[in-house]
Amino acid sequence: MTGGAMSGLTRYLTAAVLVRGADSGATVGLLLLAADRHQSAATGGLLVAALTAPHLVGPWLAVRLDRARDRRRLLALAYLVYGVALTTGALAVGRLPAAAALAAVAVAGCCGPLLTGGLSSVLDDVTRSRRGRGWDALTYGVGGTAGPAAAAALTASAGPLGAVLALAVAAVAAGALVVTLPAAGAARPEEAASLRAGLAVLIRRGPLRRVTLLTLLAALQLGALPVVAVRFGTELHGTAAAGATLTVAYGAGSLLGSALVTAWPLRGEPEVQAARLFAAMAVATAACAFAPGYAVAIAGFAVLGVLNAVSFTATLAARGAYAPAGAQAQVFVTSAGLKVTSAAAGAALAGAASGFGGQALLLAAAATTGLAVVAARVDGKLAPAFVPAP
Template sequence: MTAPSTSAPVPTVAATPAPAAEHRVLARYLAAAVTARLADEGARVAVVLVALERTGRASLGGLLIAALMIPHVVAAPVAGAAADGVRHRKPLYAAAFATYALCLAGAAELIGRFTAAAAALLIVAGCVAPLLLGGLSSLLSELAPGTLPRAFVLDSTTYGVAGIAGPAVAAVVAGALGASWSLVVLGLCVLAGALAFLALPLPVRARGRRPSRTTASLGGLSVLVRRRRLGAVTVTSGLSQLGLGALPVAAASVAIHTDQPALTGLIMSATAGGGLAGALLCLRLRVLHRRPERVLLICTGAMAAPLLLTAALPGKWPLLLLFALAGLIGSPVIVALFAVRDREAPPAVRTQVFTLGAGIKVTAAAAGAAVAGLATAHGPAPLLAAIAACQLVGAGAGALLLPAGRRPGTVADG
C-alpha cells in the first residue's frame, strides 16, 4: 500500500515505461549504480594503500578515509534538496559522477605530496557521494514503477557486489600498477557509470506546484522526525551501521589473534557474499514488501546471534560460515529500508530522505570504525560483542519508535 502524503507530487514530462522496456532501463541503472558504489567501496581501501606507499603511515590513510566518509551526512540534505528542486536532473547527477571521479584521480597525485589538498578533494568527493548512493535509489520509482519491489532488491545487491569487488579491484590494481593507479582506475569506473546513467530515460519535471514553505525549509530531516515509521527505521539502520562499521577492524583483530593474516579479507568476503545471496533470496519474500519495517527490525536484531557465536566457535570455516550467516540475515534490511523510504517520503523531499538516510548510515559506519580502532588492544571478542549489541540496541530503539496498531501511511503517522 502506498502511503499518502501531504505534499502533491511534482508532475513529470514523461510516460511510464512499458514493462518490457523496464528491464532494459533497470539494467542500465544497475550498471551505473554498481560502478559508482564499487568505486566508493574501493576508494576506502585505495586511499590507505596510497598513504602507506607514499608515507608509510596507516594513520594518515585513516584520516583521509574520514575526510571522504564524514561529509556524507552533512552534505546529504543539500545534495538531496538540489536534486528535488531542479527540473533537469541528468546534468546534476552527471556532474556528481564526474566530480567524484576527478577528485579520486586528483587525490591519487596529491596524497603524500600535498596531503591537505588531497584531503580537500576527498571532502568534495564525500559531498557529492550521497547522490551516487541514496540519490540513485530514489529514482527507481520513476525508472521502474511496474517492478519496484524487484528493483529495490536488485539495487540492494549492488552494495554486496560493490563490497566484494571494490576492495578487490583496488588491491589488484595496486599490486600490478601501483597504489595511486588504483584510485585512477576507480575514477574511470565512475565515469563509465556516468555513461550508463546518461542513457536512462529520466523524466524532466514539469512546472508544477512548489512545495510548501515549511517542507522546503525543514526538508528531509523534518520528515524523518514527523513520520514515525521513517524515523524508526532510520534510527535502527544508523545504530546497526555504528556496529557494522567496526566489522573490518574486528576482522583484522581476529586475523591477528589467530595468526592468519588472510582471514581479514576472507571474513569480509564471506559477509558480503552472504549478503549478496540473501538479497537474491529477497525476491521470494513477499512479507518483506508487505511489512518492511517489521522485517527490518527482526533481521537487525537477529544478526546479533551469529556475531556473538563467532567469539565462541573456534576454527576458520565455522567462523566464516557464521559471518556469511550474519550477512545473509542482514540482507533484507537494505531492501526493507528502501521500501519504507519509498512509502513514507513525500514527493517534494523524496531525494532528500534517501540521501540523508544513506548519509547517516555512512557516517555512523565511519564513527564505528574509528571507535573500534581505539579498542583493538582488547582483542576481537569485545569488538564482536559490541557489534552484536549495536544490532540489538538498534532493533530495540526502532521497536520503541515504531507506531503500533496502524497500517503504513495513515494520517496519524504524518
C-alpha cells in the same frame, strides 16, 4: 515488465555498480597511492577521511536533488565532478602540498552521498518493484567488493595512480549512463521539501523514524565487524589472517543475501520486515560470540552477511514506501550519510575497546542492535499508525 523498462533497469544497475565500485575502490587506491609516493600512513588516512567525511553534507545536496527538474542531469554532474576531483587529488599526491590533494579529494567526497542514497532515490523512476530494490541492494554489495578488488588488481598491472584514474573514469561513465535513464518523476521544485522539513520527515513519520533508528544502531555493528573479526579470528585460530577470512565470509554472505532478495523479493510491510531482520541479526551476532570453533565462526559470519544484506534491502524498501514525493532524495541521502557516520563511529569504538576481546565485542554489538529493535517496537506502540499521504 516491458523491454524498455528492463533496458532502463539494466542501465541503472550498470551505473550503480560502476559508481559504487569507484567510491569503495577509491579508498584502497588512495592508500596504495600514498604509500607508493612515500607519504606517511597518516597522509593516507587523511585522504580516506577526506573522501568519507564529507558525506555529512548529504542533506544539503539532497535538497538540490529533490528540487531539480531533471535529477538525472544533477546526478551525472555530480559523478563528473567526482571523477575530475578524484583525478586531481590523485595527481597531486606526493607532487603538491598535502593540503592540495586533500582539498581535491574532499570535493570528490562531497559528491559521495549522490553515489549511494542519491542514486537509490531515483530507482522508482525506473522500476517500482520490490525486486528492483533487491537488485539495488546487490549493487552495493557488488560495488563494495569489486571496487577494492579492482583497485588492487589495477595497482598490480598499472600502478596505484593508474588504478585511481581508472576508478575516476568509471564514475564518469556511470554519469553518462544515468543521463539515459527514464525521465525522473520528481516533485515540482516548488513542492520539494525544504532542508528543515525534509529532515523533520525522518523524525515525524513513525515508520521512517523507526527504520532510521534501526539503521543507525545496526550501522555501529556494521562498522565494528571488520575490527571485531580480526580480534575474534586471532583468538580462535591464532592469526590475524583468520580474521580476514571471517570478513571475507561476511562479504560473501552479503552478496548471497542480496542475490536471494533479488530472486525472491521481500513481501509485507517494509518496517515490520526490517524489525524482524534486525532482530534476527542481533541473535545471530550473539550466537557467533559463542562459536565453539573457527569453522563455525566462519559460517556464523556468513549468516550475518546474509542477514545484513536482506535487512538493508528492507530499509531501502521502507524509505521508498514511506518518504513523501517532495523529500525522496533527502530521506535516502540523509539516511545513507548518517549510516556512513555511524559505521565509522562503530569502527572507532571497536578499535578502542579491542582489549576486551572478540567475544565481548560481539556481544556488545548484538546488544546494540537488539536495543534498536526494542526501541523501535516501543516507539511503534506509543506512536500513532502511519497513514500514507494522498
